[in-house]
Amino acid sequence: MGYREDARKIKALADENRLAIMMSLQQREKCACYLLEELNISQSTLSHHMKLLCDSGLVDYRKEGKWMHYSLSEEGVNAFREMIDGYIRTDN
Amino acid sequence: MGYREDARKIKALADENRLAIMMSLQQREKCACYLLEELNISQSTLSHHMKLLCDSGLVDYRKEGKWMHYSLSEEGVNAFREMIDGYIRTDN
């Protein structure tokens, strides 16, 4: 069967900068320009990371004028947790 | 702070073959030669994957004669779950 899609989602979290972004988004919704100030990376690199996080479903976005606001997706996060749990269960 | 180590552990799970291995180990402890028959990969590649899974703490190993027996580490798996939860919490 296809573990490829799950692997892709897990990879979305498997980077230190994206982990930092997830921690930052726990506080509240944040726009890209704010995240850019927190993380020592270029604007294009941040955009790349946000795309991966959004594609994985972990992060939601909301466009407001020139700004992109990013926030944790409660639905995506719950689905992610259940997906992970499916691989690391020990109770059989 | 250091998200690098957590990223490394998450990467240990972020591969389709390693996901297949985790699912297989849910059934019971298995030796390398058995896993090798289940997964369409070479022996050296399996050895490489098992090293990453063991280093991450998710998998335990037990050597018995010529055979290596691998099993899910209940402790490692629980630590992993809590680590992940730390990054995907939405309840604040």
Add this chain to the structure above:
DNA sequence: CATACATATCGACAAATGTAAATGTATAGA
């Protein structure tokens, strides 16, 4: 419309990763 600003996309590149063949190491059995 012209300009400034926020973000996305493209192109290039170095580093990391997954893979397998060849080789090394340890163990069991004849």
Add this chain to the structure above:
DNA sequence: TCTATACATTTACATTTGTCGATATGTATG
């Protein structure tokens, strides 16, 4: 001790990934 077996390590290589500079797109404002 010789051989076969199980697994790890080394080496090499192609692919993927993270990164940034340059450029493109879209939006607000003068």
